[in-house]
Amino acid sequence: MRDIRHFFLGCIMAALALVFAASSLPPNMANAQEAGSVATETEIDRSATGGATTLEDIMRRQQGLEVDNTFRSENIGDPAVAAGMSDQLGTLGGASDPDLWRGMRFNAADVTTQVRGPASDVLIQDGGMWWLLFREGPLLTYGGYLLLGTLAFLALFFLIRGRVRIDGEKTGQRIERFKNFERFGHWLLAGSFILLGITGLVSLMGRKFLIPAFGHESYAWLATASKWVHNNVSWAFMLALVMIFAMWVIHNLPDKTDLKWLAKGGGLFGGGHPPAKKFNAGQKMIFWSVIVLGVSISVSGLSLLFPFELPMFAKTFAILNNTAVPEMLGFGILPETMTPHEEMQYAQLWHAMVSFALMAIILAHIYIGSVGMEGAYDAMGSGMVEEQWAKEHHSLWVEEVKQREGKAPGGATPAE
Numbered sequence: 001m002r003d004i005r006h007f008f009l010g011c012i013m014a015a016l017a018l019v020f021a022a023s024s025l026p027p028n029m030a031n032a033q034e035a036g037s038v039a040t041e042t043e044i045d046r047s048a049t050g051g052a053t054t055l056e057d058i059m060r061r062q063q064g065l066e067v068d069n070t071f072r073s074e075n076i077g078d079p080a081v082a083a084g085m086s087d088q089l090g091t092l093g094g095a096s097d098p099d100l101w102r103g104m105r106f107n108a109a110d111v112t113t114q115v116r117g118p119a120s121d122v123l124i125q126d127g128g129m130w131w132l133l134f135r136e137g138p139l140l141t142y143g144g145y146l147l148l149g150t151l152a153f154l155a156l157f158f159l160i161r162g163r164v165r166i167d168g169e170k171t172g173q174r175i176e177r178f179k180n181f182e183r184f185g186h187w188l189l190a191g192s193f194i195l196l197g198i199t200g201l202v203s204l205m206g207r208k209f210l211i212p213a214f215g216h217e218s219y220a221w222l223a224t225a226s227k228w229v230h231n232n233v234s235w236a237f238m239l240a241l242v243m244i245f246a247m248w249v250i251h252n253l254p255d256k257t258d259l260k261w262l263a264k265g266g267g268l269f270g271g272g273h274p275p276a277k278k279f280n281a282g283q284k285m286i287f288w289s290v291i292v293l294g295v296s297i298s299v300s301g302l303s304l305l306f307p308f309e310l311p312m313f314a315k316t317f318a319i320l321n322n323t324a325v326p327e328m329l330g331f332g333i334l335p336e337t338m339t340p341h342e343e344m345q346y347a348q349l350w351h352a353m354v355s356f357a358l359m360a361i362i363l364a365h366i367y368i369g370s371v372g373m374e375g376a377y378d379a380m381g382s383g384m385v386e387e388q389w390a391k392e393h394h395s396l397w398v399e400e401v402k403q404r405e406g407k408a409p410g411g412a413t414p415a416e
């Protein structure tokens with residue numbers, strides 16, 4: 001019976017991993033892979049259209065395949081062949097109107113403007129379409145499935161495993177687990193993350209789910225409020241991230257007790273409590289996910305908060321290309337030059353994808369820190385935990401505390 005349960009849980013976890021992996025692949029990258037081979041196989045003959053777009057180009061675009069646009073991006077007029085000023089087209093300096101529009105579209109026109117500010121001289125950039133389609137399509141869909149799938153998984157887990165109870169007899173003694181400032185840091189992080197998650201989802205999913213339900217006017221109000229909260233609360237999240245890193249990094253460095261804990265699956269099934277220090281291996285994974293993904297969300301968020309001022313994707317892609325890892329993973333060569341708007345588009349997608357991943361992880365954390373385990377919430381609620389709980393889940397930490405206090409276990413603070 002237990003084997004069947006393990007198999008069942010394994011299948012669900014594998015499915016969730018697959019959904020997430022699929023959600024993290026931008027469609028144009030996948031298509032680019034496919035199209036790359038097709039494009040080299042068939043050289044398109046454009047003589048019938050005088051070098052312009054052919055039916056084949058249109059069909060490829062409609063199928064979502066990559067279209068080789070060099071016949072347009074390189075056809076932007078040539079000042080060297082400019083007609084004399086008094087001749088036809090002479091005033092355009094060797095380029096016709098279509099040439100100029102193509103130049104603008106492919107960011108090759110020499111545009112000057114009195115508008116000051118980054119990216120103000122980019123008049124057309126067509127990269128916005130795939131970004132919009134990806135944002136409204138796979139990002140929203142798979143991101144939503146990931147969260148719903150995680151909730152369903154946790155509900156199932158609760159049904160199968162039930163609440164993790166304190167096995168032994170409760171002692172009535174309590175030990176201090178987290179000090180006030182530690183709990184303040186945790187709740188600042190938790191509160192801000194939950195607000196950011198909700199307001200972020202409102203911004204991403206509002207058009208699809210909230211406008212049809214509540215109408216444009218109500219949503220406009222909600223979207224404005226969400227954006228304001230999201231932008232400002234982000235600072236609290238970043239501050240809390242620094243706080244918990246400084247407070248807890250020392251307790252989250254991996255050591256050999258983690259291997260034993262993992263080998264026993266944390267004692268979740270099959271009884272027994274593998275020894276653990278202040279944080280067990282599962283908690284260390286949560287901690288490092290929060291730090292690594294939280295920093296990544298913060299950095300891409302800062303790039304969005306100060307538009308065009310902190311471009312980082314072209315540089316990051318160049319570094320990644322040098323490692324050859326993107327090619328090995330089938331992503332091909334990542335773009336190393338991009339317009340300022342493309343930088344923002346990548347920042348937005350990355351910000352949302354990493355946030356979805358962290359939200360899913362945090363849902364599991366919230367579960368185990370509240371309904372999933374008897375006695376766990378007290379650690380962050382009052383800061384004091386039942387000694388029997390501590391002995392079962394963090395036996396090595398209890399020994400450390402006792403040694404530090406130089407007292408026998410009976411000397412713990414009595415419960416109120």
Ligand code: HEM
Binds near residue numbers: 193279282362376381
């Ligand atoms: C209502 C929501 C939440 C509850 C009930 C909750 C509960 C808890 C509890 C009880 C602990 C202490 C566990 C122990 O004593 O060993 C803890 C630790 C922690 N929490 Fe939360 N938490 C919540 C939200 C969050 C959020 C949103 C984040 C991050 C974005 C977060 C990050 C952490 C981290 C990094 C730790 C230390 C490592 C660990 O115990 O896994 N928590 N939380």
